[in-house]
Amino acid sequence: MWSESALGFLVAGMLLLCILLVVFSAITLVVRVRTTRRARHWSMLEDRWEPAVLEALDGARTPASVRSLVRERDALLFVEYVTRFARRVRGMERDRLAEMVAPWLPRLAQRLTHRDEATRARAVQTISLLADGGFAGRLVRALDDRSQLVAMAAARALARPERTEFAPQLLRRLPRFAHWRPSFVSAMLTEMGPDAVPELLAAFADPEKPAEVRATLADALNALNVLEAADIAAGLLGPQRNRDLVAAALRLLRNLGRHEHVAAVRALLTSQDDMVRSGAIAAFGALASPAELELLVPALADPSHWAALEAARALRSLRNGAELRALAKRGGDHPHAIIAAEVLAEST
Amino acid sequence: MNLLLIALDWLNATVLVYFLALNAFYLLTTLVAHRALLRYARRLKTVDIEDLLGSAAAPPISLLVPAYNEALTCVESVRSLLALRYHAFEIVFINDGSTDGTLARMVKGFDLRPVPRAPVSDVPSRPVRGVYRSKRHPALWMLDKENGGSKADALNAGLAYCRTPLFCAIDADSLLERDALMRIVRPFLEDRSTVAAGGIIRILNGCTVRAGTVSDVQLPRSLLACFQVLEYLRSFLAGRVGWGELNGTLIISGAFGAFHCETVVAAGGYDTRSVGEDMELVVRLHRYCRERGIRYHIAFIPDPVAWTECPEDVATLGRQRRRWQRGLTETLLIHRGMLLRPRYGAVGMLAFPFNFFLEMLGPAIEAAGYLGIVVGFLLGRVSPLHALAFFLVAFVLGGVLSVAAIALEEQTFRRYPRRRDLAGLFALAFLEVLGYRQLNAWWRIQGMWAVIRRSREGWGVMKRKGFATT
Numbered sequence: 001m002w003s004e005s006a007l008g009f010l011v012a013g014m015l016l017l018c019i020l021l022v023v024f025s026a027i028t029l030v031v032r033v034r035t036t037r038r039a040r041h042w043s044m045l046e047d048r049w050e051p052a053v054l055e056a057l058d059g060a061r062t063p064a065s066v067r068s069l070v071r072e073r074d075a076l077l078f079v080e081y082v083t084r085f086a087r088r089v090r091g092m093e094r095d096r097l098a099e100m101v102a103p104w105l106p107r108l109a110q111r112l113t114h115r116d117e118a119t120r121a122r123a124v125q126t127i128s129l130l131a132d133g134g135f136a137g138r139l140v141r142a143l144d145d146r147s148q149l150v151a152m153a154a155a156r157a158l159a160r161p162e163r164t165e166f167a168p169q170l171l172r173r174l175p176r177f178a179h180w181r182p183s184f185v186s187a188m189l190t191e192m193g194p195d196a197v198p199e200l201l202a203a204f205a206d207p208e209k210p211a212e213v214r215a216t217l218a219d220a221l222n223a224l225n226v227l228e229a230a231d232i233a234a235g236l237l238g239p240q241r242n243r244d245l246v247a248a249a250l251r252l253l254r255n256l257g258r259h260e261h262v263a264a265v266r267a268l269l270t271s272q273d274d275m276v277r278s279g280a281i282a283a284f285g286a287l288a289s290p291a292e293l294e295l296l297v298p299a300l301a302d303p304s305h306w307a308a309l310e311a312a313r314a315l316r317s318l319r320n321g322a323e324l325r326a327l328a329k330r331g332g333d334h335p336h337a338i339i340a341a342e343v344l345a346e347s348t
Numbered sequence: 349m350n351l352l353l354i355a356l357d358w359l360n361a362t363v364l365v366y367f368l369a370l371n372a373f374y375l376l377t378t379l380v381a382h383r384a385l386l387r388y389a390r391r392l393k394t395v396d397i398e399d400l401l402g403s404a405a406a407p408p409i410s411l412l413v414p415a416y417n418e419a420l421t422c423v424e425s426v427r428s429l430l431a432l433r434y435h436a437f438e439i440v441f442i443n444d445g446s447t448d449g450t451l452a453r454m455v456k457g458f459d460l461r462p463v464p465r466a467p468v469s470d471v472p473s474r475p476v477r478g479v480y481r482s483k484r485h486p487a488l489w490m491l492d493k494e495n496g497g498s499k500a501d502a503l504n505a506g507l508a509y510c511r512t513p514l515f516c517a518i519d520a521d522s523l524l525e526r527d528a529l530m531r532i533v534r535p536f537l538e539d540r541s542t543v544a545a546g547g548i549i550r551i552l553n554g555c556t557v558r559a560g561t562v563s564d565v566q567l568p569r570s571l572l573a574c575f576q577v578l579e580y581l582r583s584f585l586a587g588r589v590g591w592g593e594l595n596g597t598l599i600i601s602g603a604f605g606a607f608h609c610e611t612v613v614a615a616g617g618y619d620t621r622s623v624g625e626d627m628e629l630v631v632r633l634h635r636y637c638r639e640r641g642i643r644y645h646i647a648f649i650p651d652p653v654a655w656t657e658c659p660e661d662v663a664t665l666g667r668q669r670r671r672w673q674r675g676l677t678e679t680l681l682i683h684r685g686m687l688l689r690p691r692y693g694a695v696g697m698l699a700f701p702f703n704f705f706l707e708m709l710g711p712a713i714e715a716a717g718y719l720g721i722v723v724g725f726l727l728g729r730v731s732p733l734h735a736l737a738f739f740l741v742a743f744v745l746g747g748v749l750s751v752a753a754i755a756l757e758e759q760t761f762r763r764y765p766r767r768r769d770l771a772g773l774f775a776l777a778f779l780e781v782l783g784y785r786q787l788n789a790w791w792r793i794q795g796m797w798a799v800i801r802r803s804r805e806g807w808g809v810m811k812r813k814g815f816a817t818t
Contacts, residue, residue, distance in 0.1 A: 010737055017744045024751040025774070028758045032770065035762060087396060118390035125394060153394065184537045187405035223404075305468040328464075341464035 045074060049081060056096055057085070063099040075104045079126060086129040098130045105131050112138055117147035124150060128157030140166060143173045151176055161193035171203045174213045182212065182244070186219035197226050205232050211242030218248035227256050234261040243273055250279035254286045262287050269295065274304040281307055285314020293318050300327055300336060308336045312343040321347070356724050363717035370706045371745050377590025378752045384593040385585065385650065389760045392651060395534065397527050401433055406533055408436035408512040409606065414502035415441060415520040416495070416807040417448040423457035425520050428560030430485055434529040438487045440509060441520075444502040444807070445474075445495025459483040460490055468511055471617035473504035499602065499807060500618035500625035507617050510609050517626075519603040523552060523655040526561060531652035532606045535645070542645045543608040543633055546600030547652030548584045550763065551577045553660065562655050567769045570660040575784045578776045580658075582753040585650060585760070592648035596699030598634075600646070602626035604654035611636070611644075622682065623805050624675015631683050634695045650760070666791045671805065673711070673795025680704050681799070711792035718786070743781050750777030 052066045070078045079101045086097045111123035124142050127135050142154035155177065158166045177185050189200065203209055204217040214236070221229035233249035234257065246268070253261050265287060268280035281299055288295070299311035300323065315323050327340035400406060411429060415422055422441070429439050443451050454460060460480035467476075474496035482488035493505045503517055514536060518524065528547060535545045554568030567574050591597050602625065612629065615636040622628040630646060637644035659665040680687075680703055687704055689696040721738070724730030754773050757763065764770060798805070 010741070014741060014744065017741070017748050020748045021744060021751060024748065024755045028751065028755040028770070028774075031755070031758045032767075035758075087398065116390060118387075118394050121391075121394040125396070149391065149394065179540055181405070181407070181537045181540045183407055184403075184405040187403055190404075305466060305470075309466060309468065336466070338464055339466040342466050345464050 042077075045077060046081065049078065053082065053085065053097075053100070056100060057089070057093050059096075063096050066100050067103070076108060079104050079108055079130070083126050083129060094129075098132065101130050102132075105135065109135065109138060112142060117145075117149050120145065120147065120150045121153040124153040124157055128153075136163065136166065140169050143169065143176075148176070148179075152180065156188055156191075159188045159191045161191070161195060164192055164195040164199075167192060167196045167199040171199055174203075174216065175210055178210065178212045182216045182219065182248075186216045186223065189217065189220035190223040194224060197221070197224060200224070201226065201228060201232070204229060211245040215242070215245040215248035218245070218252045222248075222252040222255055225256065230256045230258060230261060233257070234264040237264045237268060239268075239271070243276055246276050247279045250276070250283045254279075254283040257283060257287050259287055259289065262292060266292075266295070269299070274307060277302070278304060278306040278310050281310040281314060285310065288314075290318060297323055300340070301334075302336075305336075305339070308339050309343070312336075312339045313346075316343055316347055353727070353729060356720060356727070356729055359716055359720040360724065360730070363713060363720060366706065366710065366713045367717070367742070370710060371749070373702050373706065374586070374749050377594070378586040378749060378756075379590075380593045381586045381590035382752070382756060384589055385756055385760050388589075388650065397530055400534070400537075401435065401527070401530050404435070405537065406435060406530060407514055407536065408438075409434065409514040409516055409529060409533060410506075410510045410512045410609075411437060411439045411529075412503055412506035412510065412515050412517050413439060413441045413520050414444060414499050414506065414517075415446065415450055416444040416499075416502070417446045417450060418520045419446065419448040419450045419453050421521055422450050423453055424560075425523070426454070426458065426488065428523055429518075430488065431526065431560050432524060432529050433526045434533075436512075437529060438489060438512070440506045441488070441490045442502040442506045443490060443492045444499075444505075445493060451490075451492055454490055455480065458485060458488055460488075465489070465509065467508040469508050469613045471504045471508045471613055473501050473508065473617075476505055476509075479509070496620065497804075497807070498620050498623070498625070500620040500622070503625065504617045504620070507609070507613060513609055514606055515609050515612075516604070516606045517602060518654065519656065521657060522549075522603045523557065523560065523562065524604065525653045525655070528604070528652040528654060532604070532649065535647040535649060536606070536608070539645050539647075541643045542647055543611045543637065544600055544605060544630060545607075545647040545649060546588065546597070546605045547654055548588075548650045549580060549601050549603050550653055550655050551580055552655040552657045553577075555655065565763045566766060567764065567772050568660070571779075572662065572665060572784075573658050573660050574772065574776055575780050576658040576665075578750055578753070578773055578780060581757050581773075582750055585756040586749070586753045588648045589650055589756075591699055592646075594698060595694040596702075597646045597648050598631055598695065598699050598703055599627040600630050600648070601654075603656050604652070607633075611642075619682070622675060622678040623671055624679050627675055628679040628682065631679055631686070631695075631700075634692065635683060635686060638692050638695075662787075666787075666794075669788060669791035670795040670798060673708075673792040674798050674805070676703065677708050677796055677799045680708050708796070711789040712796065714789045715793055743778065746781040746785065747777045750780065 048069055052061065052069055055061045056063050056066050082097050082101050086094055089097070105127065108123055108126060111119050114120050124139060128139060139154050139157050143151055145151050145154065155170055155173070158170050200217055200221055204214055204221060218229065218233060230253055233252045236249045237246060250265065253265060262284065265280050265283045268276055269284060271277045271280060281296060285293065285296060293315060296311045296314050300308055300315070302308045302311060312324055321344060324340040324344050327334060327337055328344055330337045413429070426439060426441060441454060443454065460482050462478050463481045465479040474494040476491050476493045478492045480490040480492065491505055491509060493502065496502060507515065514533065516529065516532065532545050532547050535542045551568065551573060552562065553570065553573040554566050555562045556564035567577060588597065605626065611633065615632055618625045619628045619632065633646065659668055686692045686696045686700050688701055721730055721735055725735060751774065754777065764773065
């Protein structure tokens with residue numbers, strides 16, 4: 001009933017499937033055996049290293065003496081092991097760990113050119129934790145790595161208070177990280193601390209920088225409470241600007257602005273963009289005088305819930321919250337009465 | 349008689365083409381997933397979760413927990429959520445008009461008090477009767493709403509009150525691993541265009557839970573639950589990772605998924621017409637972003653884990669599978685305009701056709717195939733050799749796909765460390781083809797039939813044992 005070719009096709013198919021079955025089964029079993037062996041080996045090494053490393057951290061033995069427990073072939077495993085501690089300690093303890101692994105770091109640095117991006121990124125992370133200034137140049141070069149992962153690892157390694165001399169190099173490369181979440185990048189920049197403020201301010205003021213980068217810088221300066229940034233932020237408020245940049249500038253002004261910035265913010269109270277309008281209301285509420293706050297009363301009926309909520313928060317202090325109490329009393333008659341009730345409850 | 353024979357030949361040919369196409373896709377996604385998972389596992393070593401957890405960079409997130417008649421497990425579930433490790437999150441428990449005392453249990457269990465809280469978007473849902481906040485845990489909120497008859501309606505209510513940039517929809521009976529939130533948020537940090545990310549769902553049955561955490565993983569005792577363990581491994585590690593790599597993620601499980609709040613609200617929230625609200629939302633997000641030219645990314649990542657209890661009896665499992673098939677069918681029919689349309693990219697040209705022709709219509713074709721073989725056999729049109737060969741190919745192929753999924757698990761996450769469990773998974777890979785697969789096809793046909801009959805369906809109620817906490 002079956003032609004020979006169909007039978008041949010079937011046999012070949014079955015053969016292929018059986019090969020796949022054997023391959024996948026073998027992978028599973030080999031991996032299981034290998035993993036079990038590795039776990040056993042790791043456990044043995046940990047038992048050998050842990051007491052010595054802990055003693056060295058306590059200062060009871062020298063870091064150099066710990067190295068005698070490490071066989072040359074396990075050296076990079078030891079570096080990996082020490083990294084676990086290094087992530088959780090600072091200062092003198094970190095220095096002791098760095099001294100322990102110092103002879104093997106050049107070997108680890110070779111991994112910065114490994115073809116696998118994850119291996120390169122891990123090398124960057126380990127070097128940034130355990131190496132001294134001698135490796136900083138390698139970290140700066142890693143900012144230009146073809147992999148985003150490696151470049152970000154290098155950026156995070158350089159964004160430290162003790163490495164602010166590299167801030168210009170890092171800030172120059174910020175456009176590379178434009179597709180990362182802005183709050184992630186701004187938190188990274190904030191890590192550089194107050195010593196990096198002049199560079200951050202200069203970059204924020206630079207009109208040549210992309211809007212997304214300036215928005216990120218605004219958030220970092222905001223987190224660092226840099227009052228000088230407020231004037232630059234006020235100059236960025238305009239209808240033609242990028243909405244993310246305007247929103248970040250408004251956030252900054254809300255925290256760090258002064259009364260003289262009210263006029264610039266006021267122009268955005270009627271913006272068509274809900275996010276910008278809400279930000280402007282919040283900033284205006286923080287900067288305006290009680291008399292100027294009257295301007296926000298109509299915003300209690302803003303179609304955007306966020307804008308109405310910000311207006312209600314801004315008006316909390318106006319006439320002891322009379323506007324809000326009146327609105328809250330309207331209950332179901334007004335769609336935003338609940339907002340007034342919420343804000344009044346927040347202040348009690 | 350001639351006509352019958354011709355029809356039979358056509359049927360057999362159709363079944364053969366379906367069988368080849370379906371399994372070719374399965375093999376393709378498995379191989380793609382293999383490469384992607386190994387790369388991902390290497391990449392994971394560069395992630396220091398402790399570092400991220402301590403960083404202010406992770407965006408605030410709301411956990412939306414819809415619940416209907418969950419009095420038995422709600423307090424325990426919420427307690428385990430409160431123990432999650434994340435620097436800024438709030439829990440919004442949504443009581444969808446439960447009639448079993450869920451509200452009272454929650455109020456008593458967490459000292460909840462009525463507070464005024466305004467919605468921040470206009471996502472439609474049945475009215476919210478009251479908002480409560482825990483006196484003991486300020487991050488815990490509860491919305492008490494009128495019953496909307498569906499999980500989608502409850503989620504929409506939660507969405508309207510969501511004030512964080514991201515939200516995470518989870519089932520009230522899911523158990524999230526402590527660092528699951530940090531892990532699921534990672535794609536949003538690495539790519540600002542990420543609008544949704546799904547994590548992996550694993551089976552809780554058989555595992556030991558200590559203080560809200562899974563402390564010992566092993567295969568369940570029930571054979572039916574064991575089949576589901578293997579099925580989930582295949583579906584998540586091979587299927588979803590593979591489709592994710594091909595930019596064709598069409599589903600993020602309702603049990604655990606994170607979303608960009610603004611985008612979901614702009615897209616209209618959850619669709620209450622479909623029982624498969626989780627899949628429908630993801631398909632709509634693709635559609636919404638593609639049609640407006642918005643750069644977006646929908647990710648599936650396999651390291652954030654939510655554990656869930658699976659059915660151990662045939663009736664409950666059948667109900668669940670009928671519901672899943674119904675959700676899939678409804679979603680694909682609602683968005684049929686995306687089928688084979690290049691403007692939707694890999695979703696329109698690859699993922700949607702796969703789901704439409706092979707997953708949606710598959711059970712009907714498969715059942716027709718079984719019938720065709722029986723009829724063909726009776727009419728002498730199908731030889732015993734033919735039938736046996738076909739069965740053998742199906743048997744071995746099913747085994748290959750399952751063993752490949754086990755290999756993926758072993759190479760990456762190795763959650764089943766006991767040798768006995770590994771051997772059990774191997775055995776299940778072949779046992780599954782004998783009966784379980786056919787039963788599934790039957791339930792899926794029933795699910796399709798429910799769509800045709802347009803019968804109404806609300807919350808999918810499941811018989812539960814609850815977490816066996818020790």
